Structure formats: structure tokens, C-alpha cells
Amino acid sequence: MPAIQLYDQLLQYPLFQGMSRTDLMQVVSRTKFNFIKFARGKRIVKEGDKCDSLYFLISGILQAETQPDDHSYTFVEQLSAPYIIQPESLFGLNQRYTGNYCAWTDVSLFSIDKKEVINLSDMLIVFRLNLINLYAAHTQRIQHQPWRRQPQVLEQRIIRFFSERCKYPAGPKEIRILRGQLAAELNDSSLDISRALCRMRDAGLIQLNRGRITIPAFEKLLM
Numbered sequence: 771m772p773a774i775q776l777y778d779q780l781l782q783y784p785l786f787q788g789m790s791r792t793d794l795m796q797v798v799s800r801t802k803f804n805f806i807k808f809a810r811g812k813r814i815v816k817e818g819d820k821c822d823s824l825y826f827l828i829s830g831i832l833q834a835e836t837q838p839d840d841h842s843y844t845f846v847e848q849l850s851a852p853y854i855i856q857p858e859s860l861f862g863l864n865q866r867y868t869g870n871y872c873a874w875t876d877v878s879l880f881s882i883d884k885k886e887v888i889n890l891s892d893m894l895i896v897f898r899l900n901l902i903n904l905y906a907a908h909t910q911r912i913q914h915q916p917w918r919r920q921p922q923v924l925e926q927r928i929i930r931f932f933s934e935r936c937k938y939p940a941g942p943k944e945i946r947i948l949r950g951q952l953a954a955e956l957n958d959s960s961l962d963i964s965r966a967l968c969r970m971r972d973a974g975l976i977q978l979n980r981g982r983i984t985i986p987a988f989e990k991l992l993m
Contacts, residue, residue, distance in 0.1 A: 776803075782852040783826055785900045793894055801890060804881045808873040814855070815867045821859035823881045827851040830877030834937055836869040843947035843955075845935045847988075848874050853938075858908050860884055924966040927956055929991045939992060943985040 777794045780786040786797070804823075808814055814825065814832070832849045856867055882890075891898040915934055921927045931952075936943060949967070953960040967983065970976045975991055977984040985991060 779828060783854060784904055785824075785854070785857075785897060787900060789894070789896050793896055796893060797890065797897075800893065801882060801886050804883075806879050806881065808877050808879070810873050810876050813870065813872045814877075814879070816870045817867055819867045821856060821865050821867055823883045824857055824860060824887060825855040825879050825881045827853040827855070828878040828880060831874040832877060833872050833874040834869050835871075836935065836937075842951055843945065845932075846944040846946065847936055847938065848942055849938055850941070851877075857904060860887065861905075924956075924958065924962060925970055927958075928952070928963070928966060928970070931956060932985070932988070933992065936988065940989040941987065943988050945983045945985075946981060947983065948981055 776798055777791070780794060780797065781789070786794070789797070815821075817837070827849070829851050831851075832853065832855070834847050834849055836845045837843065855871055856869070859865060859867055887901075891901055918930075921930055932943065932945065933939060949963050950960050953963040956963065967976065967978060971978050975985070977986065
């Protein structure tokens with residue numbers, strides 16, 4: 771990829787924002803970038819894989835599948851470029867991916883291994899601050915979740931359940947879950963859950979199939 775095009779590409783990602791052209795020249799000249807292409811349907815990383823590189827989505831759409839520890843349901847969503855796959859997994863106690871990522875369309879990515887990330891952090895204060903801000907924002911979102919007021923309306927509680935598990939609050943989502951399992955997660959009856967889901971379906975917000983809830987546009991749920 772030509773240097774000028776790579777400069778513009780890097781500035782799309784939060785880790786490189788705010789950098790001067792001189793900073794970007796240092797990044798490009800001193801960092802090893804691995805450019806990769808995956809055909810539609812190919813797996814990129816799977817749950818439990820060691821996270822020893824950052825993957826940056828340049829073009830195309832990824833499909834992310836995430837499950838709870840007991841694998842009782844699956845949350846599926848599509849993620850568009852620019853996107854970084856689980857940067858929070860590069861450091862910390864659990865340095866492994868917590869979801870499966872595959873190519874929903876043909877995709878192009880570049881990766882930077884962990885050693886290069888550490889070198890960039892040592893070399894450029896802007897990169898180091900961006901990395902800290904990225905992790906701090908992720909931590910603050912998680913810390914704030916238990917303190918938000920619990921919705922009283924069941925439909926809003928269902929939406930909250932979905933929103934706390936999605937990686938990006940827009941676009942299509944699919945939740946592969948039995949209604950009894952959703953009822954258990956929300957501490958409500960299966961009948962009440964079914965009625966609430968049917969009201970959401972009738973409002974055009976979701977589609978219902980056996981063991982599957984499809985959300986065509988997640989942003990409409992949040993309006």
C-alpha cells in the first residue's frame with residue numbers, strides 16, 4: 771500500500787488519531803504491518819485464541835459471535851470497517867479472544883503484533899495516550915453498566931439486555947436464544963417474554979423465528 775494511502779488509512783482508527791505527518795512517517799517507517807485478505811466465510815480468530823496481535827479491518831464486513839461462559843445463547847452481529855478486533859484482549863489477565871470472528875464478506879485487514887504495539891507506545895506519546903484512552907473508555911463503559919437505572923417496562927429490559935452485549939449499537943444483530951433462556955436471564959416468565967417479543971415484532975423492530983431473534987437495525991431499538 772502506498773505511504774500516502776496508508777497515512778489516510780491509519781487516521782481512521784482511534785489509536786492513530788491526532789498524529790502529525792511526522793508521527794505517521796515514523797509509524798510507517800518503523801513498524802511492520804502484515805496485510806491480509808480473507809474470503810467470505812473464512813474464520814479470522816476464534817474464541818480462546820491467544821491475542822498477540824491487533825487486527826485492523828480495512829474493508830469489508832466481519833461477523834462476530836459471542837457467547838456467555840455456559841454457551842447457552844449466541845449473540846451475532848456484523849461489524850464494518852474501520853474496526854479493531856478486541857484490542858482490550860492484548861494485555862491484562864486474560865489475553866485471549868472472547869468471541870469468534872469470521873469474514874461476512876471478502877475482507878482486508880492489517881495486523882500489528884504485540885511487540886510492535888509496545889514499540890509504538892514507547893516511541894510516540896500520542897499513540898500511548900490513545901491506547902490508554904481506548905482501554906479507559908472500555909473500562910468506564912463496563913463499570914457504569916451496573917449503576918444505570920433498571921427499566922420498568924419489559925420491552926426496555928429486553929433492549930437493555932441486548933445493548934449490554936453488542937459491540938456496536940447499530941446495524942443488524944441476531945440473538946440465538948430460546949425464550950425460556952431469555953426469561954431466565956431477565957428473571958421473568960416465558961409467557962411475559964413471549965408477549966413482549968411479539969409486541970416488538972408487531973412494531974417492526976425485530977423478527978422472530980424458533981430459537982432466534984433478528985434485529986434488522988439495532989439503532990431503531992434505541993430510539
